[in-house]
Amino acid sequence: MNESDIFRALSDPTRRAVLERLLEGEKNATELREGLGISQPAVSQHVAVLRSAGLIAEKKSGRHVHYSLSPEGLAPVLDWLARYRAYWPSRVERLKALLKEMDQ
Amino acid sequence: MTPADEAGMKPEEIVVECEMAAAPEKLWRALTEEPFLADWLGGEPAGEKGEERNGPRYQVVEAEPYSRVRYAWLDPDHPDAPPMVTVELERLSGGRTWFRLTHGGSAESGLVAVNRNSPPLALAA
Numbered sequence: 001m002n003e004s005d006i007f008r009a010l011s012d013p014t015r016r017a018v019l020e021r022l023l024e025g026e027k028n029a030t031e032l033r034e035g036l037g038i039s040q041p042a043v044s045q046h047v048a049v050l051r052s053a054g055l056i057a058e059k060k061s062g063r064h065v066h067y068s069l070s071p072e073g074l075a076p077v078l079d080w081l082a083r084y085r086a087y088w089p090s091r092v093e094r095l096k097a098l099l100k101e102m103d104q
Numbered sequence: 105m106t107p108a109d110e111a112g113m114k115p116e117e118i119v120v121e122c123e124m125a126a127a128p129e130k131l132w133r134a135l136t137e138e139p140f141l142a143d144w145l146g147g148e149p150a151g152e153k154g155e156e157r158n159g160p161r162y163q164v165v166e167a168e169p170y171s172r173v174r175y176a177w178l179d180p181d182h183p184d185a186p187p188m189v190t191v192e193l194e195r196l197s198g199g200r201t202w203f204r205l206t207h208g209g210s211a212e213s214g215l216v217a218v219n220r221n222s223p224p225l226a227l228a229a
Binding site: 080084085088094099 | 116118120122124125126130131133134140143144145146179181182183184185186203205207
């Protein structure tokens with residue numbers, strides 16, 4: 001798992017929807033599929049990508065597999081978001097100041 | 105001015121937008137001319153001396169005068185993070201401009217890809 005896999009995993013809207021569903025709590029494959037409007041094999045494929053990116057964990061109990069969010073998997077993304085959510089507003093403030101200086 | 109509302113926002117995209125008290129023509133200079141650009145953008149132009157530096161590097165990859173400029177962006181601390189920074193300008197009345205900056209894009213579209221297509225640009229990864 002690396003940061004590139006994580007960003008790639010998050011770039012797909014269906015995979016983001018899967019993660020959003022898991023925010024509500026642990027789900028099995030059938031529950032996960034509900035409302036997504038895609039086939040079970042397609043769900044499995046997206047789940048595999050999310051698992052290999054370390055974003056979700058699976059747990060087997062009897063015949064069922066339960067999926068849950070793996071919050072630490074999101075850490076690199078949250079780290080990047082935190083940095084640039086602070087970075088760009090401060091750079092835009094600098095741009096405003098620069099525009100004023102350009103007049104002088 | 106705050107990062108865009110998070111509802112419905114892609115997790116891998118950051119948007120900052122605001123009104124600027126300058127016409128698009130003047131903003132354009134700040135967005136494309138050195139040293140204005142390096143000053144506010146806060147990175148180093150890619151491919152220049154100082155490859156060993158640690159800070160973010162950028163390169164102008166697309167420039168549509170007075171309306172849109174795109175920078176490939178590479179932060180060595182986050183080499184796989186979204187690599188494109190796009191600034192869009194919209195002319196407002198009274199010599200003002202609506203400014204929108206978006207940091208996002210897939211790994212395939214950034215400086216690494218630019219490098220692949222144009223060997224002369226050497227970028228320390």
